[in-house]
Amino acid sequence: DTKTPSLYGAYRGIFNIGAAVGTRSIRREREFIAAHYNSLTAENQMKFEEIHPEEQRYDFDAADEIVKFAEQNGMAVRGHTLVWHNQTPDWVFEDENGAPASRGLVLERLESHAYAVMGRYRGRIHAWDVVNEAVEDKKESYLRDTKWLSTVGEDYLEQAFRIAHKADPSASLFYNDYNETDPVKRDKIYRLVRSLLDAGAPVHGIGMQGHWNLHGPSIGEIREAIELYASLGVRLHITELDISAFAFDDRRSDLPAPTEEMQNLLAQRYDDIFRLFRDYRSVIDSVTFWGAADSHTWLDNFPVRGRLNWPLPFDRELKPKPAFWRIVEHSAGS
Numbered sequence: 001d002t003k004t005p006s007l008y009g010a011y012r013g014i015f016n017i018g019a020a021v022g023t024r025s026i027r028r029e030r031e032f033i034a035a036h037y038n039s040l041t042a043e044n045q046m047k048f049e050e051i052h053p054e055e056q057r058y059d060f061d062a063a064d065e066i067v068k069f070a071e072q073n074g075m076a077v078r079g080h081t082l083v084w085h086n087q088t089p090d091w092v093f094e095d096e097n098g099a100p101a102s103r104g105l106v107l108e109r110l111e112s113h114a115y116a117v118m119g120r121y122r123g124r125i126h127a128w129d130v131v132n133e134a135v136e137d138k139k140e141s142y143l144r145d146t147k148w149l150s151t152v153g154e155d156y157l158e159q160a161f162r163i164a165h166k167a168d169p170s171a172s173l174f175y176n177d178y179n180e181t182d183p184v185k186r187d188k189i190y191r192l193v194r195s196l197l198d199a200g201a202p203v204h205g206i207g208m209q210g211h212w213n214l215h216g217p218s219i220g221e222i223r224e225a226i227e228l229y230a231s232l233g234v235r236l237h238i239t240e241l242d243i244s245a246f247a248f249d250d251r252r253s254d255l256p257a258p259t260e261e262m263q264n265l266l267a268q269r270y271d272d273i274f275r276l277f278r279d280y281r282s283v284i285d286s287v288t289f290w291g292a293a294d295s296h297t298w299l300d301n302f303p304v305r306g307r308l309n310w311p312l313p314f315d316r317e318l319k320p321k322p323a324f325w326r327i328v329e330h331s332a333g334s
């Protein structure tokens with residue numbers, strides 16, 4: 001419809017506005033997505049298990065379709081993700097006898113994976129989440145205990161960034177994580193990226209996922225995290241923004257319906273958050289929502305499968321919500 005302003009158009013010249021999508025949403029919602037977003041992330045289609053399910057088999061069809069759609073609509077593409085403890089097939093970490101693969105073998109496999117995947121989209125994907133969620137949530141420990149860590153060793157992150165840079169020297173390389181504003185985890189992420197930069201690893205940015213909710217994190221905590229990460233001299237991308245109606249530890253099966261009052265609470269949260277993002281436009285290059293509209297959000301299945309959520313600026317019928325109008329208010333003009 002003509003009367004609704006474009007979300008990315010409102011932020012032209014400030015930062016890109018993106019959405020995580022799959023092939024189903026770009027087929028069903030193509031006009032809507034092209035109207036409001038100028039950056040795309042493949043929600044699952046570029047992950048190891050989807051694009052490289054067996055050592056000798058790649059499946060690029062879905063990723064190609066998403067990249068093609070982005071290019072047809074003048075959108076940037078963020079690559080997600082090369083190294084993660086989730087959605088990575090077991091074969092990567094096993095030798096021919098099913099025993100843990102050696103450091104050399106895992107790095108060799110990562111290198112051929114990176115060359116095949118990043119090489120295919122060289123110059124077409126401008127930023128990659130090279131490593132995702134490597135820092136442990138639990139207070140006491142530092143790096144998450146993953147198969148990447150146990151097979152390659154503590155320098156797996158540095159190796160991953162060096163491999164990624166060789167695979168596509170034109171791409172900006174990001175470390176991406178969630179709970180990124182929690183002071184304890186925030187300081188571990190800072191320590192990690194600081195150590196990678198000190199080792200000379202080509203880390204160009206930090207992805208702050210932004211899986212937040214109606215009650216937290218505070219604007220102060222978000223600001224402190226932005227300031228701390230920016231002090232490393234790297235770029236910031238908000239990579240997976242959504243504002244859940246409940247905290248992750250809330251496992252009630254009956255979610256409060258999106259009452260007017262709750263919708264206004266959501267609008268206020270987005271208002272406060274985008275006001276803050278705009279203040280840091282000099283370091284934030286893009287804000288990507290994890291989903292284009294409430295019609296498809298991972299939060300409908302997390303942490304309670306089938307419990308509907310409504311975390312995004314557009315509703316299930318792709319109509320703008322009060323949150324949309326508040327986000328647009330803080331755009332370039334006003």
Ligand code: G3I
Nearest residue numbers: 043044080081086087132133178209211240290297298302
């Ligand atoms: O592909 C299979 C399909 O063959 C099978 O029939 C179906 C039913 O079991 O599962 C399908 O795999 C699902 C996959 O999404 C693709 O749709 C997995 O079950 C499901 O767990 C997986 O969820 C994804 C999740 O990452 C996996 O951890 C979500 O869609 C995706 O939104 C979510 O995204 C992550 C980011 O990559 C990293 N940051 C956190 C964010 C939320 O968890």
